[in-house]
Amino acid sequence: MEDHGSAALRGLLAAMPEAILETHARLGDATASVDPSRVVDVLRHLRDTAGLEFDMLVDLTGVDHLGATPRFEVVYHLLSLRHHHRVRIKARVGEEAPEIPSVCGVFASANWMEREAFDLYGIRFRDHPDLRRILLYDEFEGHPLRKDYPKERRQPLVGPRN
Amino acid sequence: MASEPHLLTERSRDREEDDSYRDLHTEHQVLNMGPSHPASHGTVKFVIELDGETIVGLDVQVGYLHRGFEKECESGTWYQAIPYTDRLNYNSAILANVGYCLAVEKLLEVETPERCQWLRVLAGELSRLGDHLTRTGAACLELQAMTPFLFGIEARELIWDLQEILCGARVTSNYVRIGGVKHDMPATFPAVVRESFPKIRELLEDFDDVITQNRIFVDRLRGTGFLSKEDCIRYAVTGPLLRAAGVPQDLRKTEPYLVYDQIDFDVPIGEVGDNYDRYLVCVEEMHQSLRIVEQCVAWLEKNPGPVNVDDPRVRWPAKGRVFNKMEELIQQFKAVTEGPMVPAGEAYHAIESANGELGFYVVSDGTAVPWKVRCRPPSFINLAPLPLMVKGALLADLIPTFDFVNMIGGECDR
Numbered sequence: 001m002e003d004h005g006s007a008a009l010r011g012l013l014a015a016m017p018e019a020i021l022e023t024h025a026r027l028g029d030a031t032a033s034v035d036p037s038r039v040v041d042v043l044r045h046l047r048d049t050a051g052l053e054f055d056m057l058v059d060l061t062g063v064d065h066l067g068a069t070p071r072f073e074v075v076y077h078l079l080s081l082r083h084h085h086r087v088r089i090k091a092r093v094g095e096e097a098p099e100i101p102s103v104c105g106v107f108a109s110a111n112w113m114e115r116e117a118f119d120l121y122g123i124r125f126r127d128h129p130d131l132r133r134i135l136l137y138d139e140f141e142g143h144p145l146r147k148d149y150p151k152e153r154r155q156p157l158v159g160p161r162n
Numbered sequence: 163m164a165s166e167p168h169l170l171t172e173r174s175r176d177r178e179e180d181d182s183y184r185d186l187h188t189e190h191q192v193l194n195m196g197p198s199h200p201a202s203h204g205t206v207k208f209v210i211e212l213d214g215e216t217i218v219g220l221d222v223q224v225g226y227l228h229r230g231f232e233k234e235c236e237s238g239t240w241y242q243a244i245p246y247t248d249r250l251n252y253n254s255a256i257l258a259n260v261g262y263c264l265a266v267e268k269l270l271e272v273e274t275p276e277r278c279q280w281l282r283v284l285a286g287e288l289s290r291l292g293d294h295l296t297r298t299g300a301a302c303l304e305l306q307a308m309t310p311f312l313f314g315i316e317a318r319e320l321i322w323d324l325q326e327i328l329c330g331a332r333v334t335s336n337y338v339r340i341g342g343v344k345h346d347m348p349a350t351f352p353a354v355v356r357e358s359f360p361k362i363r364e365l366l367e368d369f370d371d372v373i374t375q376n377r378i379f380v381d382r383l384r385g386t387g388f389l390s391k392e393d394c395i396r397y398a399v400t401g402p403l404l405r406a407a408g409v410p411q412d413l414r415k416t417e418p419y420l421v422y423d424q425i426d427f428d429v430p431i432g433e434v435g436d437n438y439d440r441y442l443v444c445v446e447e448m449h450q451s452l453r454i455v456e457q458c459v460a461w462l463e464k465n466p467g468p469v470n471v472d473d474p475r476v477r478w479p480a481k482g483r484v485f486n487k488m489e490e491l492i493q494q495f496k497a498v499t500e501g502p503m504v505p506a507g508e509a510y511h512a513i514e515s516a517n518g519e520l521g522f523y524v525v526s527d528g529t530a531v532p533w534k535v536r537c538r539p540p541s542f543i544n545l546a547p548l549p550l551m552v553k554g555a556l557l558a559d560l561i562p563t564f565d566f567v568n569m570i571g572g573e574c575d576r
Contacts (some may be wrong), residue, residue, distance in 0.1 A: 026507055026508075027268055027269065027271070027507065027509050029508070029509060029510055031508075055395050056395055056398045057398055058398050058400075058512070058519060058521065058538060058543075059510070059521055059523065059536070059538040061523060061536045061538075063525055063533075063534050064534075075523065075536075077510055077521070077523070077538070079519075081395065081409065081411055084416045084417060086510075088510065107396065107398070108393075108396040108397050108546075108547075109396065109397045109398035109543060109546065111546060112542065112543065112546040113543070116542075120232075133225075134224065134225060135224065135225035135228045135575055135576070136225060136228065137225070144230060144233055145232055145233060147236075149233075151230075151233055151234075151237055
């Protein structure tokens with residue numbers, strides 16, 4: 001695998017080559033697809049290694065590749081305030097009971113963003129301290145950003161709550 | 163600016179030393195505030211655990227304005243998502259337009275003409291001014307200071323008049339296009355800018371005179387809502403909140419996009435990271451935005467040129483050619499009915515919006531319909547550490563802190 005001239009990819013490939021499945025740097029975005037069970041190690045390595053110092057997890061989201069296996073993808077965007085460079089980490093999770101370790105222990109900002117991905121895609125984040133729905137209400141049925149969730153689907157009426 | 167970062171806990175420390183409080187066996191009380199509360203602009207619910215007037219726990223419940231932005235984007239063309247981006251942060255609609263179009267252009271590998279880029283900077287800075295005026299004005303209003311709010315709104319009216327001349331709409335402007343902008347600046351625009359900017363500066367001065375040194379205002383802001391530099395970074399807080407904590411992170415400087423590298427402006431930073439620093443940072447950013455707009459107008463007056471990229475994949479051909487040539491007619495027909503085909507791939511582009519890093523992560527499967535449009539909403543991410551900012555503070559401190567987080571329901575809940 002190639003590092004495409006990115007310090008982050010070079011560092012990852014040197015430290016944990018077995019966890020990296022694929023790399024690319026199309027359109028200037030350095031990207032690594034990683035083994036989902038190693039995502040916490042990968043992010044911790046990126047945060048703590050001198051020269052990389054990705055101190056901010058700016059974004060975390062899911063993507064539904066309906067029809068592909070594994071079906072879901074969790075996408076992390078990291079930024080280093082010191083070096084002003086970015087990297088994208090992706091991890092695929094399967095359709096049956098999609099689950100991936102939570103990265104809340106590495107980046108506090110993951111808390112709400114993982115809740116959102118859980119809410120809208122139904123991806124479970126193992127060891128998340130407070131995995132509740134965030135944008136939708138508890139009684140909502142299904143996960144609306146999944147491609148097989150029809151846009152016009154009606155939800156049951158929910159009475160007032162106290 | 164305040165130099166003592168521990169003011170937040172001063173009041174609670176006083177209490178601990180006061181024995182009369184220790185003898186009282188108080189019970190915690192849970193208070194529901196919102197989702198519709200007059201002191202919180204935006205629809206959000208706080209479940210607050212109180213010990214007397216002190217906040218011991220806070221659960222922020224968002225989502226009341228969730229309209230399925232991302233789901234809607236996946237059912238139209240790439241173009242049809244632009245009006246939805248207007249309705250994310252409705253205080254600074256153009257910035258979201260710009261952010262989305264830059265992400266799609268990155269995926270298309272399209273470079274817009276220089277004049278278009280200056281126009282986008284101009285429109286975006288007007289938007290930022292409107293956003294900051296609303297934020298600081300509303301913060302004063304919610305602290306019972308009506309006059310500065312009216313100064314702020316008067317100045318915002320002048321900004322919105324300029325936006326109307328430029329885009330044809332005051333709030334949801336829908337100005338930016340993939341590969342260009344809707345139309346060029348009208349010939350009368352520079353004259354109106356020269357006429358209204360002295361008025362805006364005067365209003366900002368009045369605003370400053372009446373509130374910045376006001377004893378009540380300073381007491382309510384200084385030392386409240388404190389969030390350290392380290393916590394800001396841990397929670398990925400960006401924008402004026404991060405800069406108020408002393409981190410000079412502004413994407414316009416650190417990762418310049420459009421023509422920001424050719425523009426002369428300064429990035430103000432705070433020292434402590436309390437609400438007063440946030441206020442001062444916002445006020446200074448408004449003065450910097452005025453400077454940027456003036457530079458844009460000066461450049462645009464001197465350099466006429468096209469505002470749309472000459473690329474049939476994304477922009478429609480000129481009307482004169484459409485009516486007289488067969489190929490152009492077909493191009494126009496396909497552009498309108500199908501929209502641009504975006505090559506398969508993924509791209510992330512972030513801009514500095516009024517609230518912080520506004521990013522768009524777009525995924526295409528090679529068709530004319532987006533596979534995924536993710537908005538990285540600064541409001542949502544900046545709101546997450548709110549419990550940390552107000553823990554141990556008085557209930558009344560929640561109001562200014564929430565004001566300066568500037569959570570915008572449309573962007574937070576999407």
